[in-house]
């Protein structure tokens with residue numbers, strides 16, 4: 001069919017695959033941050049709305065020629081900003097095939113292949129993370145929406161226990177819910193609470209310790225409808241709230257415990273690191289990101305809820321969440337979205353190709369790289385601000401101004417990319433290792449660049 005071929009009779013999709021492969025293969029040879037000229041050139045996209053058609057192949061060529069050079073090298077092995085992960089080739093490939101299928105993943109009967117794949121991926125994830133068998137789940141866009149989705153189930157459950165139908169009656173006149181979070185809660189949890197009408201500001205914040213962990217001795221006494229949000233993986237330190245202690249204190253009092261484990265929950269997939277999440281299976285709900293540490297493409301988050309009926313009650317479009325006769329799990333009964341791409345396909349593809357051992361190896365390898373960064377920078381005389389417990393490293397290059405200057409110089413150099421953070425009042429460079437693509441060689445090259453640049457940039461003065 002002509003629509004799928006370009007003027008040289010090359011299939012359009014093959015052309016896209018070729019361009020994508022070339023992009024990924026040449027990424028290693030260019031600066032991680034895009035060149036200034038490439039960034040300036042993106043204004044070429046800002047042309048008037050075309051009055052008529054353009055050949056699809058020409059549109060793809062333009063996308064590649066202007067777009068590719070102006071990307072940040074997040075898919076490569078030396079991007080350490082935020083906690084973004086990479087994308088395994090098998091997940092990109094599975095994503096392409098599933099995109100071609102164009103399945104509206106709402107109803108099992110209409111989209112059987114992708115619905116079944118999501119069922120399987122969900123079961124595998126529950127098993128891999130050691131969550132209670134029978135846990136329900138939803139494939140959503142990211143941990144922000146996963147937190148929102150799980151907390152909607154929490155709101156349903158605690159208000160149902162208090163005799164209130166929140167889906168039907170809303171929050172006007174409802175019994176108040178106490179929401180408890182750690183002082184270093186991720187802002188996306190707070191945003192989710194706001195969206196759910198639970199208020200961004202009315203949360204009870206529990207003091208944290210010098211590693212960003214909630215102090216269990218500061219937990220308030222729990223009474224009445226209560227949701228406690230703990231964190232598995234602090235975005236700065238990678239450290240963990242005392243999940244077991246919180247569950248022990250909160251659940252007997254009838255509270256719901258939610259775990260934001262956007263990246264840190266993946267420690268559960270490694271027998272070596274699993275002690276970090278001890279007690280996690282005692283919680284009621286969990287949020288994580290597959291687009292972070294499972295290394296699938298955006299956007300891919302997962303919400304898990306111990307009681308699938310609480311999730312269904314909060315998310316199903318009809319009020320018919322009371323036991324129905326549907327023989328199959330309709331994905332849209334568990335997600336905020338109705339129409340949705342089949343995110344579970346890439347999760348399935350990576351889990352199937354790596355297996356349990358492969359996922360554990362990925363997680364452990366990233367943590368080993370993080371330790372090597374800390375060790376190398378410390379040996380060069382730079383201060384590592386906290387113990388490296390997972391995949392996050394915080395390093396200071398002197399005072400705040402010097403640290404910012406060094407980070408800017410590292411970003412401009414292009415060997416690697418890491419960002420600025422402020423942690424407990426101190427400016428630091430945050431190195432996050434979360435991509436399959438990062439090799440030992442990437443770590444050594446990046447480390448050498450950081451130390452070389454810090455040696456010259458730290459002592460320069462602002463002009």
Ligand SMILES: *Cc1c(COP(=O)(O)O)cnc(C)c1O
Pocket residue numbers: 083141142143144145186188189231233234235260261262263289301
């Ligand atoms: C990244 C992150 C989030 C938000 O996840 P998105 O996928 O960006 O929506 C929430 N909590 C923690 C701890 C995170 O690291």
